[in-house]
């Protein structure tokens with residue numbers, strides 16, 4: 282575990298604006314205010330204080346027509362039904378197939394944190410205001426003094442103005458004072474760094490025993506900042522006797538040590554981003570992501586669930602504009618994984634990023650859907666909910682053990698249209714084919730979920746990034762081959778991973794496009810997320826890879842994730858007896874290129890499939 286991991290930060294920013302930086306301190310302080318206000322209410326009111334506080338708040342909001350008009354009629358926080366009877370938390374997904382149509386309405390359903398905070402501070406924390414004034418008294422007085430000095434320089438006539446004028450002058454003076462203080466602070470900070478300043482002092486790359494260099498962890502942290510500064514303005518700040526690579530090598534060693542990564546993984550992840558952003562990514566992996574839940578529309582509506590949980594003392598908010606079923610939990614008096622609502626299957630504890638592949642898949646009622654790697658069922662149960670328990674979802678997983686929790690979740694969540702099966706995904710479509718849609722939420726290295734599983738930092742080796750993509754490539758071809766291109770409502774395949782590496786994402790998707798010309802990439806319909814890479818470190822991918830989506834902890838405040846959506850254009854390609862061979866013979870150059878880029882070829886592939894099938898049979902006790 283990295284040294285930083287022990288020093289976790291406070292609650293992460295809410296997920297309201299997916300493109301907003303994850304660590305927006307203003308948001309965090311607003312959330313903190315909200316939490317403090319709720320806590321104060323709890324102390325003051327003995328019974329169900331949080332509910333009362335939010336209800337009061339809602340009523341205030343509902344009565345304040347100016348505010349309501351300014352934002353939205355439906356903004357009353359946590360009061361579930363507004364005065365006009367509109368349903369603030371209604372779950373648009375319940376009773377609707379498509380997740381796009383009601384977006385505009387839903388936007389209005391979101392809380393306005395700013396307003397809520399202001400009001401809650403006033404209503405619940407009257408003392409806080411006094412305190413604030415009190416703590417500021419000194420500066421107000423000083424500002425007053427400055428004012429008198431100014432007065433003496435002015436013609437008295439000017440001071441026959443109103444009290445308002447005087448007040449505004451005081452405010453101006455205070456602002457100026459604060460600005461001066463901020464400037465002084467900045468200058469102070471500049472003094473503390475030894476990067477090139479006016480005297481030409483530069484940061485010098487240290488030399489010596491690596492052990493000594495890494496001994497002082499705060500020194501390592503300072504050096505990371507210094508080297509990042511140099512790399513960001515290399516021309517001006519570099520030591521001319523050192524190359525860029527010298528600085529990068531130092532930085533990688535320091536990052537790996539400071540955050541606790543293997544050198545190998547550190548470099549792999551570092552290479553994904555510009556220098557400063559890479560540090561943000563590593564930092565974000567030290568902070569837990571927000572706790573989020575998904576309302577199970579087979580059992581409840583989000584607004585009802587929210588009200589039930591608020592009544593139990595859970596502080597929550599809608600997850601963001603992009604989901605109609607997600608709630609973000611800020612804090613709770615009760616364990617979120619053991620409430621009566623949880624046990625009754627009203628919600629799934631589910632990471633926000635994990636909603637995305639299912640939203641991209643957009644399963645429809647009455648369809649036949651395959652969830653190829655489904656355990657423990659977070660996505661299967663969401664698929665079933667979107668299908669409203671009609672049609673069928675085939676929930677497959679190669680791990681019998683993991684299927685136990687899948688089955689438990691299916692029962693708890695009231696899913697009735699699922700068929701659970703235990704095959705190696707590569708056996709599809711021989712097991713069953715002709716699906717309307719297939720989700721392949723592939724087994725992966727987990728580099729997107731390091732904040733949850735710090736062991737990834739050390740336990741992933743170079744061979745993992747050969748073996749895992751190889752399996753992913755085999756699985757994606759099976760997923761494509763399992764879909765019926767003639768499906769009247771579907772013909773889609775979604776590929777997702779909770780990894781951020783290119784080998785497991787764009788490389789796999791690009792490989793599928795080359796191996797299966799009967800599919801094309803289409804929009805994921807997710808309206809946020811970064812575009813997939815079309816080229817990476819000298820490798821070029823199909824230009825449509827741009828349509829795939831990347832999600833990052835430091836950008837979106839959710840687990841690192843990747844989503845690609847394919848449309849199958851025809852079944853013809855797979856009708857050929859051994860389509861792999863045909864495609865290889867058709868274009869040997871392409872195959873050579875493919876081997877070079879992917880480190881994967883079909884002969885090896887066949888060998889591996891054979892091997893793993895033999896292993897599987899042996900495991901099942903069948904003699905081979």
Ligand SMILES: C[S@@+](CC[C@H](N)C(=O)[O-])C[C@H]1O[C@@H](n2cnc3c(N)ncnc32)[C@H](O)[C@@H]1O
Nearest residue numbers: 654655656657658659660679680705706722724
């Ligand atoms: C990322 S997890 C799936 C999470 C799941 N979709 C969910 O939302 O709860 C990947 C899954 O792939 C399964 N798996 C690994 N190799 C497989 C294979 N060859 N065929 C099918 N499933 C496989 C693992 O057992 C694991 O449950």
